[in-house]
Each structure stands twice: as C-alpha cells, then as structure tokens.
Amino acid sequence: MxxxxxxxxxxxxxxxxxxxxxxxxxxxxxxxxxxxxxxxxxxxxxxxPQEVREAAVRALRDGRGNQYPPGPGIPELRTAVAAHQQRRYGLTYDPDTEVLVTAGATEAIAAALLALVEPGDEVIAFEPYYDSYAACIAMAGGTRVPVTLRPHFGESASFRLDLDELRDAVTDRTRLLLINTPHNPTGTVLTRAELAAIAELAVERDLLVVTDEVYEHLVFDDAEHVPLAAFPGMRERTVTIGSAGKTFSFTGWKVGWITSAPGLVTAVRSAKQFLTYVASGPFQYAVAEALALPDxxxxxxxxxxxxxxxxxxxxxxxxxxxxxxxxxxxxxxxxxxxxxxxxxxxxxxxxxxxxxxxxxxxxxxxxxxxxxxxxxxxxxxxxxxxxxxxxxxxxxx
CATH class of the missing domain: 3.90.1150.10 (Aspartate Aminotransferase, domain 1)
Known part of the structure; x- marks a missing residue:
C-alpha cells in the first residue's frame, strides 16, 4: 500500500x-x-593568476586534498590566512584556534548565523544586502532588521550609512550586526569614522558582529579598507569573513575563511561541520600560495x-x-x-x-x-x- x-x-x-x-x-x-x-x-x-591555477594542478597530481582535508582547513591555508591578516592589517590570529576555512564566503555567512543566532534574536543588516543574508537569518530563526543605506546625490553621488538610524535600530533583542564593507551592491566603503562608531555601539550594547569583507582588496580612489576587528573591543566579538573567489578570480573554487577569537571560531565550526564538513581540498593548497603573492x-x-x-x-x-x-x-x-x-x-x-x-x-x-x-x-x-x-x-x- x-x-x-x-x-x-x-x-x-x-x-x-x-x-x-x-x-x-x-x-x-x-x-x-x-x-x-x-x-x-x-x-x-x-x-x-596562472601560477595559482598551476598550484591547484600540482596539489591534484600530488594527491594533496583529494581526500577529506582537516575539518578546520589545511594547516598551510590557515597559516597563510593568519599571515595575510598580520601583513595587511597588523591583526594577529592563531592559525590553529582562530582561523576556519569554509566553502566560500556564503557558507561562512550561513555557518556564522546558524551558530550565533537563535529564534527571536534580531540581526541588523544594511540594505540593500547580499541576498543570502536574508535567507541565512531566516534559516537561523532570527528576525531581520534592515538599516537602509541612503542615496546622496551631488558631484560624487554615493550611498551612506545614517549612524543615528543604526543606533535607533538596536533593541534589547538585538544579538548581532551583519556588516558588509566594501559593500555589495552599492560600492560604498565604510569610512574609518563610521567603523569606529559601529565599534563603539557594538561594545556599548554588547553585540556580536559578523563582517563580510570579501572585497577587501578592491577599494579605489582614496578609499581604504579597515577591518572592523582592528577597533578597540572588537576582536573578541567580531567574526571576519574573507574569500579567495573575489581576490583571485577563481569563484568556482569556493574557498573562504573566517578569523575570530577561539570561542567564536569553535561556535561557527560546530555549525559548519554539519553543512559541508569540508570542501575544496586541492584548491586550499593553491589559495595558500595565492595569499603569499607579492603586493x-x-x-x-x-x-x-x-x-x-x-x-x-x-x-x-x-x-x-x-x-x-x-x-x-x-x-x-x-x-x-x-x-x-x-x-x-x-x-x-x-x-x-x-x-x-x-x-x-x-x-x-x-x-x-x-x-x-x-x-x-x-x-x-x-x-x-x-x-x-x-x-x-x-x-x-
């Protein structure tokens, strides 16, 4: 029957x-x-780069990464990520406890939100936002609270954050700020002053922060990219997301990572292990070499x-x-x-x-x-x- x-x-x-x-x-x-x-x-x-592609081919031929890599990511890549953060921004991370490799930035976002958000928690995100943010907040059972980047017209038209609007959006139910800079889709890069204000708010209200910085190497004119984790009181409450896809033009490889304090990395890894577990084995070796490319x-x-x-x-x-x-x-x-x-x-x-x-x-x-x-x-x-x-x-x- x-x-x-x-x-x-x-x-x-x-x-x-x-x-x-x-x-x-x-x-x-x-x-x-x-x-x-x-x-x-x-x-x-x-x-x-051709040399990065050849590094992936070498890894395949040498049998490196063809089977499951370690859950947190291969040691070579975790070390390279930590070295990159130190060289570019003066941020020191322990490759063994403060770096986690993910299946692209998209999985990093999903794992972070699933790990850190519970039903009823409010998550503030800047709109317009990358579309996976909304879906991942929903899957975690959180409540999405948009803060709109407003268009400013004139000789140099741009979208800007209203810091008063952000502060007013924080309630007793706010768990996390989801920040994206450089920002997709507007192309806005948050200034050092704006980031300092966000950091002060996060510390004052004891908020976690997930910051999507996948376009960190694509800043133009006089703009600068400053990691939010570099501000006082932020390292221990910030999950920083990076990606090889946008920086090295191998988006199909799906290699991303997070850097954060040990407790936050452990929490995100707990969710990540039940998503992909591991991914992109041979490509991890290639990205480790890519991150060491000269300036x-x-x-x-x-x-x-x-x-x-x-x-x-x-x-x-x-x-x-x-x-x-x-x-x-x-x-x-x-x-x-x-x-x-x-x-x-x-x-x-x-x-x-x-x-x-x-x-x-x-x-x-x-x-x-x-x-x-x-x-x-x-x-x-x-x-x-x-x-x-x-x-x-x-x-x-």
Whole structure:
C-alpha cells in the first residue's frame, strides 16, 4: 500500500517561503536566451593568476586534498590566512584556534548565523544586502532588521550609512550586526569614522558582529579598507569573513575563511561541520600560495578593476543613467529615473531586448522594495572588450 503524502502543508519550510528562484538565475537565463552581455552576476569572465591555477594542478597530481582535508582547513591555508591578516592589517590570529576555512564566503555567512543566532534574536543588516543574508537569518530563526543605506546625490553621488538610524535600530533583542564593507551592491566603503562608531555601539550594547569583507582588496580612489576587528573591543566579538573567489578570480573554487577569537571560531565550526564538513581540498593548497603573492599582484588587480570601473561608469553616464561611482567592489549602482524609468524589475527584464545587456534590479536586495525600485546594478569584472561592447549597446538607450 502506497503511503499518502500530506499535500495540505507546503513542502518548503515556512521560513524560506519568501525566497523563490533568485533574480540571478532568472537574469542569467534571460541573457542566454537573448544572447545578451551578462553584467548581472558578479563573476569574472577570465581566470586568475596562472601560477595559482598551476598550484591547484600540482596539489591534484600530488594527491594533496583529494581526500577529506582537516575539518578546520589545511594547516598551510590557515597559516597563510593568519599571515595575510598580520601583513595587511597588523591583526594577529592563531592559525590553529582562530582561523576556519569554509566553502566560500556564503557558507561562512550561513555557518556564522546558524551558530550565533537563535529564534527571536534580531540581526541588523544594511540594505540593500547580499541576498543570502536574508535567507541565512531566516534559516537561523532570527528576525531581520534592515538599516537602509541612503542615496546622496551631488558631484560624487554615493550611498551612506545614517549612524543615528543604526543606533535607533538596536533593541534589547538585538544579538548581532551583519556588516558588509566594501559593500555589495552599492560600492560604498565604510569610512574609518563610521567603523569606529559601529565599534563603539557594538561594545556599548554588547553585540556580536559578523563582517563580510570579501572585497577587501578592491577599494579605489582614496578609499581604504579597515577591518572592523582592528577597533578597540572588537576582536573578541567580531567574526571576519574573507574569500579567495573575489581576490583571485577563481569563484568556482569556493574557498573562504573566517578569523575570530577561539570561542567564536569553535561556535561557527560546530555549525559548519554539519553543512559541508569540508570542501575544496586541492584548491586550499593553491589559495595558500595565492595569499603569499607579492603586493604587486594585489595592486595590479585593483588597478585593472579600477580602469574597468571608469570605463563602465563613463559609458553609463553617457547613456543617460544616474551613476553612483563606487569606491569598492566590482559593481556600479545606477539610477534609471533620468531615463524616464522608475521600475527596476521592468527595466532589467526589458533591457536585453532593448540593448542586449543584462543587469540586476537592486530592489531584490531590499526589504523596503520601494527604496530600491529605481536602482539597477551592473558588474564590471569582465574583459575590457566586453565592457566596451556593452557600453556601445547601452548607448542606444
């Protein structure tokens, strides 16, 4: 006798009902169907350094990482992560107790929130936010409290944090601040003064902080990246997330990490071990070598992306968009109202037919959808000739 399935109850966990197919899947499929240039998803269209790729090949051939690596990550990579934090920021971490390797930054975010948040806890996140933040807070049973980065117009248009709004959002139920700088999708880099104020608030209200710093090496102009963990009282309460994908242009390898105090690392590892357990064995050895590359690599990488940013910003401006010039990441947020448009979803769904280019509506990154309605994001982590063709096509608007 066949057991009956109770179809009166939805299959999907109710915590995830608000999250359907991602806009990235929809727009990438639209790009394929229309033959459009995909400036929607944020992944490079070229591989990273040849020597790093060859390091992965060597590891495969030598049988390093082909079986389960250690749960916390291979010692070589944990040591390299600690050395990177010391060399770049003067932050000292013990590779054995204060570094954890993850399956990309996305798993690091998930494991941190699942470990540190309980049902009823409030988590403050800046909106617009990377879409996995909302889903991971929901899976942990937490309550998402958005604090909106507000557009500031003028000669140097940008999105900025209202520190008073952040302070007002903290309640007795607030457990954690989820910070992202450099910020996706706005391209904002929080200033040293803003980070100092966030740190003071976290210490004053005894809050944990998870800080997503995957674009740490992509800061432009006069901006600087300062880890939140470097501020007084923050090292022991901050989980810092890094990633090889954005820094070395090997996004498919899925190698990320966290650095934090031993108790927080142990908590996150307790959740992480029941997600992937381990991942990316041979690639961990390659990333360990990549992190030891000379400063000239990181400088050249940044300079190349800065030139591509300038190319796309100029093209979008000439095409009639309002442009928020990013000081970090590899995304440009634009305002479509100067083009006579107001609905980012409709604009992006029609753009492939109108101009042969795909972008992402920023409203998907907001709880307050109306606040993000007129904004659209383009990625510039593509080959120069691809960006030049995209700019030419967008000129038709």
């Amino acid at each position: 066949t057991a009956m399935t109770d179809t009166s109850r939805p299959f999907l966990n109710r915590r995830l009902t608000e999250f359907g197919t991602t806009i990235f899947a929809e727009m990438s499929a639209l790009a394929l169907r229309t033959g459009s240039i995909n400036l929607g998803q944020g992944f490079p269209d070229t591989d990273g 000239s690599y990181f400088t050249a990488f940044r300079d190349d992306l800065e030139a591509k940013r300038d190319l796309l910003v100029a093209g979008l401006t000439e095409a009639g968009f309002g442009v928020f010039r990013p000081t970090g990441t590899y995304f440009v947020t634009t305002d479509i109202r100067p083009l006579g448009e107001r609905d980012g979803f409709a604009f992006c769904r029609g753009l492939p037919e109108r101009a042969g280019v795909v972008a992402i509506p920023n409203a998907v990154f907001y709880d307050h959808r109306e606040a993000g309605a007129p904004f659209v994001r383009f990625a510039f982590c593509k080959r120069t000739e691809v960006l030049q063709e995209a700019v030419k096509r967008l000129g038709a608007l």
